[in-house]
Amino acid sequence: MDDTELTKAIEGFPIRSWLQKHTRVYSGGNVVYADCPVCKGKKRLGVYRQSRLGFPLATCGRCKDGGHHNGVWTGATTIPSFVKLLEGTSWRQTFALIHKLSGVPEPPWERPADQKPEEVPADAIPLKDCRDDEKAVLMLRSRHVAHLVETTSLAIGGKYDERVILPCNYQGRYMGFEAKGTHVAHDPKSLYGTNMETQLTVYTALSNDDRREDLVITESVLDAETFHTLPINAVGCYGGFKEEQTEAILRLGPKRIYWFLDGDAWTKLWPAIRNFLPFVENYVPPMLDKQDPNSLGPEGCMNYLNDAIKIEAELDLIGFGLQLGRRL
Secondary structure, eight states: OOOOHHHHHHOOOOOOHTTTTOOOOOOOOOOEEEEOOOTTOOTTTEEEOOOOOSSSSSEEEEHSSSSTTTTTSSEEHHHHHHHHHHTOHHHHHHHHHHHHHHTOOOOSSSSTTTTOOOOOOOOEGGGSSSSOOHHHHHHHHTTTTTTGTTTTTTTSSTTTTTOOOEEETTEEEEEEEEEOOTTTTSSSSSEEEOOOOOTTOOOEEEEGGGGGGGGEEEESHHHHHHTOOOOOOOOSSSSSSSSGGHHHHHHOOOSSEEEOOOOGGGGHHHHTTTTTTTTSSSEEOOOOOOOOOOHHHHHHHHHHHHHHHOOOOOHHHHHHHHTTTOOO
């Protein structure tokens, strides 16, 4: 998905005319006021083309006060999430509607039949056949994911030279691969195979059938695999969570989500969590700056799982952040 085109579509979305299909609208311009279609509060809904947070926002003061929204939303959300809420559509249908009404052409969601995910490079060497002191092997061991040595390979030459090739699956379906850098000269740290839909899918490290209702969200394949010995399932978001990945995560059927994003991603937590509040319970562990699952290891991750705080509103996250010395 092209973020530039999507941003243009959201900015050009005809908020006033679209809202008139769902409720009574009173004014337009930079802020469109209307009766809230959720709680029916008169003139309580404001849809801002540019909010103080830096992106378009829909908010209802009455719903935010609590007790009026029936758990449907928190009273504040992004334009795409609000369109999805009122239209009752999937994420793909939602973005298709936003592009259609804004007049901004939508990049193709579906991969053409002749554009299959790139296969693992044929000349890559299985890591299990490499020496124990091979840099790639040492890297995986130092990151608490030594078990991946048995299923990954090392590229020799070409575009992915000296990168670890990590096959990526979504619920058993091959989606492509991540080529992970093994030394500081590798920039960027990760490359992805051709036709890899990193915006729309996630990496699933699902192995514990008895804990399907609990799901950890991490930023990468290696972070997700850090949980492989723990009684919980994990997914990796290929470089950080993206709103378009919401549908792929909810399709896994979790009831509780634990947000193990890197410690320096604190300001991204609330925009991510609010997409899930109507559907699942959300928990945040007290990870510090510069920490991530890889650096913590399975034991450290388990400790943080036990100390995770339930987040039901933005104030919960703000208060928790202050305890950790952080601000949203």
